[in-house]
Amino acid sequence: MILKKIKENPIVKKLGFNRIVLTGVLILMYVILSCLVNNFAGMPRVMSALNYAYFLGFLSLGVTFVIATGGIDFSIGPVMFCCALISGYSLTSHGVPMGLSLIISIVVGVIFGAFNGYLVAYQKVPPFIVSMASMNIAKGVASVFTKTQSVSWPQAAKGGWFRYFVKVGKVPVGIIVFFAVAIACSILLNHTKAGRYMLSLGSNREAVRLSGVDVKKWEMLAYVICGLLVGIAAIYFVGAYTTVQPGYGDQYNNEAIAGCVMGGTSMAGGLASIGGTVIGVFIIALLQEGILALGFTKDYQLIITGIIVICAVYADVMARRRRN
Amino acid sequence: GAQQAQTPDAEAPAADTQATEAAAPESAAPEGKELNFKIVVKSFQSSYWQAAVTGVNQAAEELGVNVECNGPNAESDIADQVNMLTNYVNGAPDGIGLAACDQSACLDALQMAKDAGIPVVCFDSGCPDAPEGSVLSTIATDNYGAGATAAENMYAALKDTIANASAPVRIGEVNQESTSESITQRGLGFVDKFAELATADGKKVAVVGNEFYVNGAKDKGDEATADVIIEVAVPAQTTVELCATEASAIMNKSDVLGIFGSNQVAAEGILSANENLNKLGSEPGKTILGVGFDAGSVIKGAVKDGTMFGAVTQSPLAMGRATVKTLYQIATGETVSDISTEGYWYDSTNMDSPDILPNLYD
Amino acid sequence: MGEVILQMKDIDKSFPGVHALDHVSFSVEKGEVHALMGENGAGKSTLMKVLTGIYTKDSGTITYEGKEVEFHNAREAQAAGVVIVHQELNMVGHLNVAQNIFIGREFKKGIKIDDKKMIEESRKLFEKLNIDIDPTATMSDLTVGKQQMCEIAKAISHDAKVIIFDEPTAALTEAEIQDLFKIIRDLREQQLGIVYISHRMDEIKVITDRVTVMRDGCYVGTLITKDCTKDDIVNMMVGRVIYEEPKTKSMVSEDAPVVLKVEHLNAGKMVQDVSFELHKGEILGFSGLMGAGRTETARAIFGADPKESGDIYVNGEKVVINSPEDAVKAGIGYLSEDRKRFGIVVQKTIAENTTMANLSEFMKGIFINKKKEKKIAKELADSLATKMPSVDELVVNLSGGNQQKVVIAKWLCKNCDILIFDEPTRGIDVGAKNEIYKLMNKLASEGKSIIMISSEMTEILRMSDRIVVMCEGKKTGELRIEETTQEKIMNFATRDVG
Amino acid sequence: MKKEKTAVKLKQELIVFLVVIALLTFFCLASENFRQYTTILTIMDYSYYIVLMAIGVSFPLITGGVDLSIGTGLVCYSLAGGYLILHCGWPVGLAMVVTVLFGTIIGVINGVLIGVMDLPPFLATLCTCMITRGLGSICSQNTGISWPTAGQPGSWFRSIFKLDIGGTKIPLGFIWVLLLAIMMHFVLRHTKVGRYIIAIGSNKEAAILSGINVKFYHIMAYTISGLFAALAAIAYSAVFKTVLPGTGAGFELEAIGGAIIGGVSATGGAGSIIGTFVGVFVICLLKTGLPFIGLQANWQQIVTGFVLIGSVMVDIIKKRREKK
Ligand SMILES: Nc1ncnc2c1ncn2[C@@H]1O[C@H](COP(=O)(O)OP(=O)(O)OP(=O)(O)O)[C@@H](O)[C@H]1O
Ligand SMILES: Nc1ncnc2c1ncn2[C@@H]1O[C@H](COP(=O)(O)OP(=O)(O)OP(=O)(O)O)[C@@H](O)[C@H]1O
Numbered sequence A: 001m002i003l004k005k006i007k008e009n010p011i012v013k014k015l016g017f018n019r020i021v022l023t024g025v026l027i028l029m030y031v032i033l034s035c036l037v038n039n040f041a042g043m044p045r046v047m048s049a050l051n052y053a054y055f056l057g058f059l060s061l062g063v064t065f066v067i068a069t070g071g072i073d074f075s076i077g078p079v080m081f082c083c084a085l086i087s088g089y090s091l092t093s094h095g096v097p098m099g100l101s102l103i104i105s106i107v108v109g110v111i112f113g114a115f116n117g118y119l120v121a122y123q124k125v126p127p128f129i130v131s132m133a134s135m136n137i138a139k140g141v142a143s144v145f146t147k148t149q150s151v152s153w154p155q156a157a158k159g160g161w162f163r164y165f166v167k168v169g170k171v172p173v174g175i176i177v178f179f180a181v182a183i184a185c186s187i188l189l190n191h192t193k194a195g196r197y198m199l200s201l202g203s204n205r206e207a208v209r210l211s212g213v214d215v216k217k218w219e220m221l222a223y224v225i226c227g228l229l230v231g232i233a234a235i236y237f238v239g240a241y242t243t244v245q246p247g248y249g250d251q252y253n254n255e256a257i258a259g260c261v262m263g264g265t266s267m268a269g270g271l272a273s274i275g276g277t278v279i280g281v282f283i284i285a286l287l288q289e290g291i292l293a294l295g296f297t298k299d300y301q302l303i304i305t306g307i308i309v310i311c312a313v314y315a316d317v318m319a320r321r322r323r324n
Numbered sequence B: 001g002a003q004q005a006q007t008p009d010a011e012a013p014a015a016d017t018q019a020t021e022a023a024a025p026e027s028a029a030p031e032g033k034e035l036n037f038k039i040v041v042k043s044f045q046s047s048y049w050q051a052a053v054t055g056v057n058q059a060a061e062e063l064g065v066n067v068e069c070n071g072p073n074a075e076s077d078i079a080d081q082v083n084m085l086t087n088y089v090n091g092a093p094d095g096i097g098l099a100a101c102d103q104s105a106c107l108d109a110l111q112m113a114k115d116a117g118i119p120v121v122c123f124d125s126g127c128p129d130a131p132e133g134s135v136l137s138t139i140a141t142d143n144y145g146a147g148a149t150a151a152e153n154m155y156a157a158l159k160d161t162i163a164n165a166s167a168p169v170r171i172g173e174v175n176q177e178s179t180s181e182s183i184t185q186r187g188l189g190f191v192d193k194f195a196e197l198a199t200a201d202g203k204k205v206a207v208v209g210n211e212f213y214v215n216g217a218k219d220k221g222d223e224a225t226a227d228v229i230i231e232v233a234v235p236a237q238t239t240v241e242l243c244a245t246e247a248s249a250i251m252n253k254s255d256v257l258g259i260f261g262s263n264q265v266a267a268e269g270i271l272s273a274n275e276n277l278n279k280l281g282s283e284p285g286k287t288i289l290g291v292g293f294d295a296g297s298v299i300k301g302a303v304k305d306g307t308m309f310g311a312v313t314q315s316p317l318a319m320g321r322a323t324v325k326t327l328y329q330i331a332t333g334e335t336v337s338d339i340s341t342e343g344y345w346y347d348s349t350n351m352d353s354p355d356i357l358p359n360l361y362d
Numbered sequence C: 001m002g003e004v005i006l007q008m009k010d011i012d013k014s015f016p017g018v019h020a021l022d023h024v025s026f027s028v029e030k031g032e033v034h035a036l037m038g039e040n041g042a043g044k045s046t047l048m049k050v051l052t053g054i055y056t057k058d059s060g061t062i063t064y065e066g067k068e069v070e071f072h073n074a075r076e077a078q079a080a081g082v083v084i085v086h087q088e089l090n091m092v093g094h095l096n097v098a099q100n101i102f103i104g105r106e107f108k109k110g111i112k113i114d115d116k117k118m119i120e121e122s123r124k125l126f127e128k129l130n131i132d133i134d135p136t137a138t139m140s141d142l143t144v145g146k147q148q149m150c151e152i153a154k155a156i157s158h159d160a161k162v163i164i165f166d167e168p169t170a171a172l173t174e175a176e177i178q179d180l181f182k183i184i185r186d187l188r189e190q191q192l193g194i195v196y197i198s199h200r201m202d203e204i205k206v207i208t209d210r211v212t213v214m215r216d217g218c219y220v221g222t223l224i225t226k227d228c229t230k231d232d233i234v235n236m237m238v239g240r241v242i243y244e245e246p247k248t249k250s251m252v253s254e255d256a257p258v259v260l261k262v263e264h265l266n267a268g269k270m271v272q273d274v275s276f277e278l279h280k281g282e283i284l285g286f287s288g289l290m291g292a293g294r295t296e297t298a299r300a301i302f303g304a305d306p307k308e309s310g311d312i313y314v315n316g317e318k319v320v321i322n323s324p325e326d327a328v329k330a331g332i333g334y335l336s337e338d339r340k341r342f343g344i345v346v347q348k349t350i351a352e353n354t355t356m357a358n359l360s361e362f363m364k365g366i367f368i369n370k371k372k373e374k375k376i377a378k379e380l381a382d383s384l385a386t387k388m389p390s391v392d393e394l395v396v397n398l399s400g401g402n403q404q405k406v407v408i409a410k411w412l413c414k415n416c417d418i419l420i421f422d423e424p425t426r427g428i429d430v431g432a433k434n435e436i437y438k439l440m441n442k443l444a445s446e447g448k449s450i451i452m453i454s455s456e457m458t459e460i461l462r463m464s465d466r467i468v469v470m471c472e473g474k475k476t477g478e479l480r481i482e483e484t485t486q487e488k489i490m491n492f493a494t495r496d497v498g
Numbered sequence D: 001m002k003k004e005k006t007a008v009k010l011k012q013e014l015i016v017f018l019v020v021i022a023l024l025t026f027f028c029l030a031s032e033n034f035r036q037y038t039t040i041l042t043i044m045d046y047s048y049y050i051v052l053m054a055i056g057v058s059f060p061l062i063t064g065g066v067d068l069s070i071g072t073g074l075v076c077y078s079l080a081g082g083y084l085i086l087h088c089g090w091p092v093g094l095a096m097v098v099t100v101l102f103g104t105i106i107g108v109i110n111g112v113l114i115g116v117m118d119l120p121p122f123l124a125t126l127c128t129c130m131i132t133r134g135l136g137s138i139c140s141q142n143t144g145i146s147w148p149t150a151g152q153p154g155s156w157f158r159s160i161f162k163l164d165i166g167g168t169k170i171p172l173g174f175i176w177v178l179l180l181a182i183m184m185h186f187v188l189r190h191t192k193v194g195r196y197i198i199a200i201g202s203n204k205e206a207a208i209l210s211g212i213n214v215k216f217y218h219i220m221a222y223t224i225s226g227l228f229a230a231l232a233a234i235a236y237s238a239v240f241k242t243v244l245p246g247t248g249a250g251f252e253l254e255a256i257g258g259a260i261i262g263g264v265s266a267t268g269g270a271g272s273i274i275g276t277f278v279g280v281f282v283i284c285l286l287k288t289g290l291p292f293i294g295l296q297a298n299w300q301q302i303v304t305g306f307v308l309i310g311s312v313m314v315d316i317i318k319k320r321r322e323k324k
């Protein structure tokens, strides 16, 4: 009863009950971890968690758009690596200037986004097939381009000025960029035509088409935006971790999608929350930091993330079932 | 490297508590408080790392220190390893042993370690670009040399066959991946040494296959006129079955005399491929001579029964022990330096000799 | 008429925010056809779903054959002899007709399903019911009408004691309806209890024995059909008198300007060489039997389906329409016959659905002006008397009729000059129907031109200024309202155009 | 009329079969080394585990869902079984039973998550994918595991798939997977389980209203998938020397790709197991054949990606034509 009252509260409604709960979970996790682990509650841990949150966050934001249209993209991880590899290889082996390399990274992401989007929107190939294919293609292309070599981006001191997008000294500049992009995404999704149509067509494509809307264009745009964000994610990945290898990247698909779904974006399409995605990603990043600090291997993080996502989605399913 | 960076750097912006804790071992450790070392390995996938961990634990017990080992799921999970390393640095241990998956990815974390006054010892693979003073010692096998050892032994067995060959012959090499420094060095070491030996005997050598190795070889030669062709294959991902696919494509060629798998997974891939092809053996010219790297029960078994001609093993156990010892020495104020370990050739004849046996882990 | 076979007492059922059934009582006797009527959202389907175990009731009792029962799912109800033909088609498109009819109770030979026997049995069933359908045909290849007949056959084949038909005729042709009535009468002979839900008053008069009326989830009353008039029923349904009479004279002069001209339109089998003109301020009725190709014609004009050839002129100028987008740009709006699938975006609010076609009008720079959006949506919803808590409500939470009003509001919002209304009142109650009729007339008088596709003869006769009749994808006739009779339309609609 | 229909259905399988023959011919002509008995052995080796996974995953695909957990699941089950043999001294037979049970249980869990708890298949299996990946590493204590190899006690199980008669190797496994394929083809076509799984994929609402226990048959579909992933795990362990933790992501794509190429509808409701069986060989041939004509591994990925899109496009275009 009280719960219901809280839910009906206009402020809570505005912020979204789920998001408030999620934020609570995030804070609780942080407090518990700080109690359990010596000097957990310091800037260095936060910085390390942020490193993980940035690239994962951009991936998650990107895939939020795709899932909003009722699609799915699990090529984002390998495509991110492909972006970083092609641009990085251009930088290190072809002498392309840094600025241009960063643009190349984003362009590669956009090209993959457009490729996926075209096949899904215009050719009606089911999204999961498209992502399976482009996952392979991204790995293959990156590998061919780099001659199956890993690429290491330069350190900040040695011309890697792009790292100042991630942090300057001990200041996490990346968080500002990340929030700025997230806010832009949120506005795009909730207050512009593009967002309105993406969400609507995710809910009922035919109805939107018969309203005289060029659904193909908007659907494809969602994938392109996703590609763009994946290109940015690539920059943040190498900004934090320096090196990428061809043939990998799948491990990040799951976590990115998990972050997005945990935040309340519905796999059925039509419902998406950028704020939720952001919190979801932070939860995953904090979890990963916490698990390591507690002395466990990454495996436990995967298992816990899996279980959390199942719970989050189940809660969502139950809520919707109660509503209907 | 020399002993340094032990005194807390007053300018280091690290938190005060960390600085004090990092400083603690120097004065207190030997007498009172137990030392805490953290070890980051590349992964636990192959028994090579298991052996290293065993060595670490042995040394820890002997010295009475605490160690904690962790490593990513796979050697390719670079980001995971960086996170682990950063995490350990944040935990302010008395020292960190690191087998870096990637040379440059760890640099930021190493800088952090340096700032926090935590000594780092690299083992298995070095970090040549590490910030001055962060890595105090590197304990690693000379991988280029180990690859060369494999080539020398294989060439010695094939010398006559190659000399008498009327048509071009082929030597294969399977590298699990072409991204890890240690594996590429091994691969190149093998290619260069083999080419060198064959050229010395008046043969023309060409390197084909994966472009990185072709371009990285000292002399890539010309395939059309070569007498000896060295073909290098790299599977798209680190799985046994992909290594096996590449291996069978090479071993199916009729002119193949020998094949080298440059780490445990690649060598096991070659053996998997041989299940069907049945071409490996220890008779030069008649069968394909398979040469592996590292140990493990599968490779050991194959070497023992002659399916695999021989292999080069490193001593991960000794490396693990040395890592902890070195960390201990640093903590107790001793001066340390780099330690280079060797690759040992073993085949069915010397497997049980006392030099080799301790290095053949399961 | 005979003993009571089924008795529902004090059934209560709430959905979040909707009290769908408020202590409703209802009973069926052996050998009667009992009509269940009520406006959209009155709770008819819900009552029947409670009965057949698809929804669980909050309170109340169900007595069946003298015993109190509670079915937990459709299978239990079927097993006990209570079967339902649902309002929405429920066929498994990838399976064949026989497999569909026996789904859930296949004949088996060991562990193998005996498909041969199922086909045999279906054939027998169809022969008995005088239905011409091949049991081996894949379900998705059949026309909607035939699919509906399969569904009815399936229900009958259950050896049921109570059969519920929830708007069975919505997809049937006149001939098929007559067949169905014959079947229902046979079933009545066999002492089955039959519940018949429909909005079509004529049918109710023809086929049912008693009528139970519901309003807003409440039981209103039960009448003996032959003792009451249409108006009595309608009164009970809405609590007011509805006035309905045919149009006798066209409101549009013959020389009114032509706003839409379609010439030699071809699109697949269902649209063959269709030509017609639409005048300004006119309501042009499209009549014909189910499957005549009217929807296809409309969709082809609107660009929803590809067309092969043909020219379209809007206000005398030739326009190229390859997609709904082109059509909307040319000032054409289309209200589809299947609003669930093609009309509404269920996850979005009423306001958002209303502005779907005309979002550009609500932009402030690159942002959507949500205030204006809500204001306009509210005005439109009010003018259509849409029942809703607020324009922020999700459309999914509205009843069918109110959803239809939202779709209409969408096109009114777009302010299109040419409107194609495909079955605008399908599944809509009498009260709302009348409002929609008034609205169409108002729109026409304001100079908008309307194509109205309808399968209800009364609707065609009442609303149209001119009538185009189609049969099997061809236009077979065109009549001015003054010269039209039902017989003439039926003549054209059934004309063999071989 | 009926005959015509079956003819059409067979045609799909026939076309794929012809593609397999064409590929085989092409590789034989292009590479001398390919034309050897041992190549057949190699292709067979690669096919077993993919075919088994593909047979299993066809069922979730036909329900309109998907099972992304089979790849990491395979590795996880195999590691668990291998661990029991190597470190707990269990006899191989018993370990195989446990392996199969393990897979079946994960399958049931997937089924419950999707069928009973109504989670979207993508998400539920994405989560179990993460969980099995973690579990696999934990089971094996993070190390690669080899099931008994020739000469060791218990290596008999390898001859289930490859019989060695006086030096000649016989790919016995082909017979088993073929028999399993035929069996599951029968299950799909002629038993209740198959019929209802098709019904669920074609129109879930109708299936529910027909009184079908949709939850149960959903669980069945995913259980079959889990069971076959476990059988694939045994095949994989028998064919390859070592199983590595942390791998397996990507196997499912080959299996799903094979099923789709073989005519399983990417949107559910239709498919044939024999088609799946044949479809997998297209993938296997590409995988084994391309290195023979000198295309490095990275090109294989690109080619496989395009083949997948191509095969779905052919289907889509065909349907579009039919509509007209
Ligand atoms: N699953 C559901 N969840 C929430 N509300 C529902 C659900 N099903 C029906 N309702 C609501 O219950 C009320 C009764 O709906 P019902 O479908 O029974 O009406 P009906 O009389 O069959 O109308 P129609 O003639 O349009 O078919 C409506 O207000 C509807 O919105
Ligand atoms: N859902 C459907 N599935 C399969 N075929 C369909 C479907 N809807 C329509 N058709 C096909 O299109 C033909 C004509 O469609 P439709 O019945 O809608 O024509 P119509 O003249 O518009 O009739 P009405 O408007 O009364 O429904 C049908 O005979 C049928 O073959």
Ligand SMILES: [Mg+2]
Binding pocket: C044, C045, C046, C087, C166
């Ligand atoms: Mg109803």
Ligand SMILES: [Mg+2]
Binding pocket: C294, C295, C296, C337, C422
């Ligand atoms: Mg129609």
